[in-house]
Amino acid sequence: MKSSLTLQSHSPEETHGVGREVGARLRGGEIISLIGPLGTGKTCFTQGIAIALGIPDASSPSYVLITQSEGRLRLYHVDAYRLDPIGVVIQETGIEDCFDDSSICVIEWADRIMEWIPSEQLEIRFAHEKNGRRMEFHPHGKRYRSLVKELDSLVSPRN
Ligand SMILES: Nc1ncnc2c1ncn2[C@@H]1O[C@H](COP(=O)(O)OP(=O)(O)O)[C@@H](O)[C@H]1O
Ligand SMILES: [Mg+2]
Numbered sequence: 001m002k003s004s005l006t007l008q009s010h011s012p013e014e015t016h017g018v019g020r021e022v023g024a025r026l027r028g029g030e031i032i033s034l035i036g037p038l039g040t041g042k043t044c045f046t047q048g049i050a051i052a053l054g055i056p057d058a059s060s061p062s063y064v065l066i067t068q069s070e071g072r073l074r075l076y077h078v079d080a081y082r083l084d085p086i087g088v089v090i091q092e093t094g095i096e097d098c099f100d101d102s103s104i105c106v107i108e109w110a111d112r113i114m115e116w117i118p119s120e121q122l123e124i125r126f127a128h129e130k131n132g133r134r135m136e137f138h139p140h141g142k143r144y145r146s147l148v149k150e151l152d153s154l155v156s157p158r159n
Contacts, residue, residue, distance in 0.1 A: 003138075003145045005152050010132040015041040018135060019048020021154060022122075025147055026053070028073050029101040031118060033110030036126030038081075041133045042108045045124070049106060050075055065093050073104050080109040122147060 009015040022032070026049070034042040050056075054071035067077045076098035095116055098105040110117060120141035127134045139145040 003148060005137040005148050005155075007135045007137070007151075007155060008129065008132060009041065009135060012041070012044050015044045015133060015135075016048040016051075018151075019045040019050075020052045021048075021151060022147070023049035023052025025150055026073060026104050028103065030104050030143070030147075031099060031121040032104070032106045033114070033117060033121050033123045034106065034108045034126060035111045035123065037128065040126035040128055041135070042126055045126075045135070046077055046106050046108065049104070050077075053104065066095070066098065074102060076103055076105045078105065078107040078110075080107065080112040120144070 007018060009018060022045075032049070034045065036042060050069065050071070053069075053073055053075055055069045055075055065078060065080070065082075069075045069077070078095065078098065095113070099118055107113070107117060110123070120143070122144040123138040123140060125136040125138065127136075137148045137151065139148045
């Protein structure tokens with residue numbers, strides 16, 4: 001059964017909008033790994049999630065590793081871009097505290113710290129495209145498969 005989903009985004013507003021659609025469906029305890037080169041929309045997407053959670057200003061945490069904001073659910077926004085050396089820093093951050101049932105954890109550059117992230121997660125791969133960006137959703141676990149299925153029926157309602 002195909003469970004992944006690829007979406008195209010033609011503008012920042014669309015990227016943000018997809019984030020809002022994901023955010024509106026979160027219940028707490030979800031882990032979302034964002035992977036892809038600089039400038040592909042990971043922060044823009046995360047801001048959409050934040051808005052849907054009732055958090056108006058989720059600025060990028062590039063200079064601090066993790067930001068924590070309170071909305072309908074608590075949002076931990078992790079950015080692993082500047083983590084260096086990774087192994088040492090990650091042990092000092094207490095990232096495992098971000099994985100709790102009443103919080104959402106969104107991780108930019110998750111591929112850099114994947115071994116510290118639970119394997120049940122929604123992986124989203126971002127890429128540049130000629131007319132914007134591409135987002136590939138890869139659900140790992142039942143919870144995330146049903147989330148991606150909902151997104152799929154939103155964009156292709158006849159399937
Ligand atoms: N589909 C799109 N087409 C064009 N620009 C986009 C698109 N989605 C997002 N952007 C813009 O790309 C820039 C980089 O986005 P950002 O979220 O900071 O990337 P990242 O966090 O992956 O480095 C921002 O100015 C954002 O508004
Ligand atoms: Mg970013």
